[in-house]
Amino acid sequence: MRIKTAQIVGNEAIYKISNQLEVEQLKTMYGDDIGKIEIGIEYIDPRRFSVKQRKLFFSLLNDIYRYTGQGVKELEEYFYQEYYSATFGGVVDLHNSSGTTLSEVNLLIEIVINFIFEWNIPVNEAANILPKNEAYFLYGCCKYRKCMECGLKADIHHVDALGMGSNRNKANHLKHHFMALCRRHHQEIERIGRKAFSDKYHLPVSGIKLDLPTLKKLNIRGGYMND
Numbered sequence: 001m002r003i004k005t006a007q008i009v010g011n012e013a014i015y016k017i018s019n020q021l022e023v024e025q026l027k028t029m030y031g032d033d034i035g036k037i038e039i040g041i042e043y044i045d046p047r048r049f050s051v052k053q054r055k056l057f058f059s060l061l062n063d064i065y066r067y068t069g070q071g072v073k074e075l076e077e078y079f080y081q082e083y084y085s086a087t088f089g090g091v092v093d094l095h096n097s098s099g100t101t102l103s104e105v106n107l108l109i110e111i112v113i114n115f116i117f118e119w120n121i122p123v124n125e126a127a128n129i130l131p132k133n134e135a136y137f138l139y140g141c142c143k144y145r146k147c148m149e150c151g152l153k154a155d156i157h158h159v160d161a162l163g164m165g166s167n168r169n170k171a172n173h174l175k176h177h178f179m180a181l182c183r184r185h186h187q188e189i190e191r192i193g194r195k196a197f198s199d200k201y202h203l204p205v206s207g208i209k210l211d212l213p214t215l216k217k218l219n220i221r222g223g224y225m226n227d
Helices: 020-029 051-068 072-086 102-118 135-143 183-192 194-201 212-217
Strands: 004-009 012-016 155-158 178-181
Touching: 051 072, 051 102, 072 102, 102 135, 135 178, 135 212, 155 183, 178 183, 183 194
Parallel strands: none
Antiparallel strands: 004 012, 155 178
């Protein structure tokens, strides 16, 4: 469902649903109790996709082609279909005449990067333009245990110190930040410090928070704790 902002007053926003059928569907889902409706808001950047995004997308496809032998054109259509499925009917393309937005292409690239992580596809051509400062890249590195610097098998580095004597199994890991680093880079960041490491590799070292399913998948216990 797509809704549009009808009015913003101070820090309050009023949203308008333009399709009456969707309103009826919501009433059916929530038993006419619209006070229970919960929605997630995503602000779409309406600007047209950038040349850099297009270059990254096709560089990633070229890397997949070199590893799998699947043609770039077929891969392009495959990921357009994956986008269609992920967005419940959204259409995206990167032709010069396309009006596809920055936000839409960001999601498309996320889908491709997740595919690369999941199938352990080496990245060569796209390596220098991968958005390593983007949260979805850092999240993928943690989810698939890939070093955010070199792509090798990674440890999950706990950025926030838990404190002397803290029990990791009882800590609320939902509140903490993590990054994925291979053994060599993990030891290096411990040795030279986060600032020097960031300056050397041009990587963000503040880490990211992980959701509960990812914490469980990584066997990081305690994520369900409240305190």
